[in-house]
Amino acid sequence: MTATRTKTSFIPQAEGNFDAFARQFVNQLAADPAEYEMSAERVKALQTQLAEWDKKYAAAVKARDAAKAATESKDEARRQLEETVRSAAKLIQANDEITNAARDAAGLPVHKTTRTPVPVPQTFPTGTVIGTDRLELTLMYSDVATPTRKARPYGVRGCEVYVAIADNPPTNPEDYRFVAFSTRTPELIKFKSDDGGNTANILIRWVNTKGEPGPWSQVISATIPAV
Template identity: 95%
Template sequence: MAATRTKTSFIPQAEGNFDAFARQFVNQVASDPAEYEMSAERVKALQTQLAEWDKKYAAAVKARDAAKAATESKDEARQQLEETVRSVAKLIQANDEISNAARDAAGLPVHKTTRTPVPVPHTFPTGTVIGTDRLELTLMYSDVATPTRKAKPYGVRGCEVYVAVADTPPTDPEDYRFVAFSTRTPELIRFKSDDGGNTANILLRWVNTKGETGPWSQVISATVPAV
């Protein structure tokens, strides 16, 4: 069967196809030189170069197959070694008796053993009443240092909410009553029926994960809807 030819050249580009084509071509011309009006010298050159090609092509195929086998063997060896290295490294990392210097010398990561201490909050929340309903106020709050972001400062667990219902905001935080510990903004604050129509004054402050409190916020005032 004739070898497949490309559209741009009668000689195939792929080496396997080229090998089949060259063998067909040389053997056909050599079998009947007269038919192709070919001299013995040219036929001899074709046969000699085909033989050289056969030798080099066979060597290349053998080397390619050997390289493929070597690569597969190498990959398998790496996988086995990597699994063992991970297993041994896991044992080393879990052993408190092994120093960090020894871990570092072995090329292993040295993990921090101390946490960054949680600071006492030094900023305060700022808030805005964003919604009202009968005997309810919806409070949106954020940190005064980052008023456009909802994220709490580092180490802060939540926000304490205190309320004083009075026409004039009390100046002493002791005059405010605790109503909620909020961990997510916004916070819904509910009031008693007697508070309807009166002014609610709200104070806020951050509390960290250790229970330490930060400074008080500025007073946020809003009228409690009676209806």
């Protein structure tokens, strides 16, 4: 069975391979046209077109190499300029004598000179308590606005924990004593041996980074494990 080919399947697609193939093909036919039953006119046409291809291909390769060299030279020039620009910009940004208007005119970013004020906490923490060991309660808390998340509100440094041991929770926060400043939930609260079996009433509140407290939580009550 004779193999068949498409019209162009034998001609290489890559230009370097095509150049070598075309040169071999034309030169072989020109060397012995009788062997290939090729007319002088067709051989002449092939030689003329090969010469034209040689000229255009060489020019294209030269232009490609020149473009590559130009791109590499351009990239290096940019690298050097960018490095010098960054160095100069760093000096400008560190100089307090230079105005923000001048920075803006030079295309540099103008950074804020004042921080956003930290607000007083507007929400309160909510929590649950479980007895985890003798004379120990573990407090777990989160913000009432986002009870399923552990993250504290913006500007909050931590949570103040106050306890009052009484059968009925005091209504006055001043009747509670401070026991801990918690920065991470859960918080372990330990008690004295005399406290075992009694009721611990817990109040908590957020405190921001400036030491300003927010509103009190609801009272959280639990029995202190005695054994």
